[in-house]
Amino acid sequence: MNKLKCFIQAEKRRLNFQSNNNLKTPGQNSACQENWYLYTDFAWQAYQRGNLTVAETLLRLALLHLQELGIKDSRYASTLEHLGDVLLANERHEESSRYFLQCLSLLNILHGKNSTEAATIKIKLADAFLYIGRHSLAEELLSEAQSHFKRLLGSEHEYSLSIQRKLENLKQKQNAYNSSALKFFNTQKTTVSLPKLAAQVAKSPLSQSGQKTGENTIQKLTD
Numbered sequence: 001m002n003k004l005k006c007f008i009q010a011e012k013r014r015l016n017f018q019s020n021n022n023l024k025t026p027g028q029n030s031a032c033q034e035n036w037y038l039y040t041d042f043a044w045q046a047y048q049r050g051n052l053t054v055a056e057t058l059l060r061l062a063l064l065h066l067q068e069l070g071i072k073d074s075r076y077a078s079t080l081e082h083l084g085d086v087l088l089a090n091e092r093h094e095e096s097s098r099y100f101l102q103c104l105s106l107l108n109i110l111h112g113k114n115s116t117e118a119a120t121i122k123i124k125l126a127d128a129f130l131y132i133g134r135h136s137l138a139e140e141l142l143s144e145a146q147s148h149f150k151r152l153l154g155s156e157h158e159y160s161l162s163i164q165r166k167l168e169n170l171k172q173k174q175n176a177y178n179s180s181a182l183k184f185f186n187t188q189k190t191t192v193s194l195p196k197l198a199a200q201v202a203k204s205p206l207s208q209s210g211q212k213t214g215e216n217t218i219q220k221l222t223d
Contacts, residue, residue, distance in 0.1 A: 036065045036075060043082065052090045059083040077106045081121060084128070093131035100125040119148040123163065135174055142167050 043058035059082055066076045080103035087096035100121055107118045122141040129138040146163040153160055 033065075033069070036062050036079075039065070040079065040082070043086075047086060047089075052086050055086045056083065056090070059086060072106060074110060077103050077110065077117075080106065081124070084124060088124070088128055093128050097125060097128035097132065100128055114148065116148065116152065119145040123166075126166070130170065135170060139167065139170055142170065
């Protein structure tokens with residue numbers, strides 16, 4: 001693994017040098033493609049071993065190589081997806097959602113919005129959104145993915161059923177959250193008598209305009 005880290009550092013220096021000097025050498029394109037396969041393979045091995053930092057670095061290098069070639073094809077999309085996977089596993093949910101979004105955007109262009117590839121990424125993006133509290137978007141993505149796989153595989157297929165379970169779990173979380181929020185509000189309303197507070201505000205030595213403003217604000221809370 002130490003050799004691998006040294007290799008990564010050397011590649012970073014080489015890429016920075018090329019970028020700064022705008023170097024283009026014969027055979028560079030084929031070399032970049034070979035390096036992309038090398039990086040993604042090493043990244044997968046590092047991911048399997050739980051070394052998320054090395055996996056992330058290698059995938060970022062793979063993206064750089066494809067960017068040098070001006071390539072935005074399925075290889076670029078898969079690298080974005082795998083980088084999102086690594087970041088999600090590393091609990092960097094906001095970052096992972098950005099890479100899944102980029103991947104989804106590219107897949108929509110390459111394969112169409114109703115493709116299986118796009119539907120698969122929607123599930124991963126929904127998982128990332130769930131972690132950062134974007135439940136409505138997560139539910140929308142899961143519903144779209146579920147519709148696709150139901151048409152493709154049938155409603156009783158395990159893949160369709162797994163998405164259904166995700167949707168059910170999401171709804172349970174939303175219901176639990178709404179219940180907790182309502183319970184908190186009712187507790188606060190019992191503890192602090194809003195009509196009594198309104199009366200106190202009305203008697204306070206404020207200007208006439210200040211009194212009206214305070215009364216109106218409390219009135220909205222009690223309505």
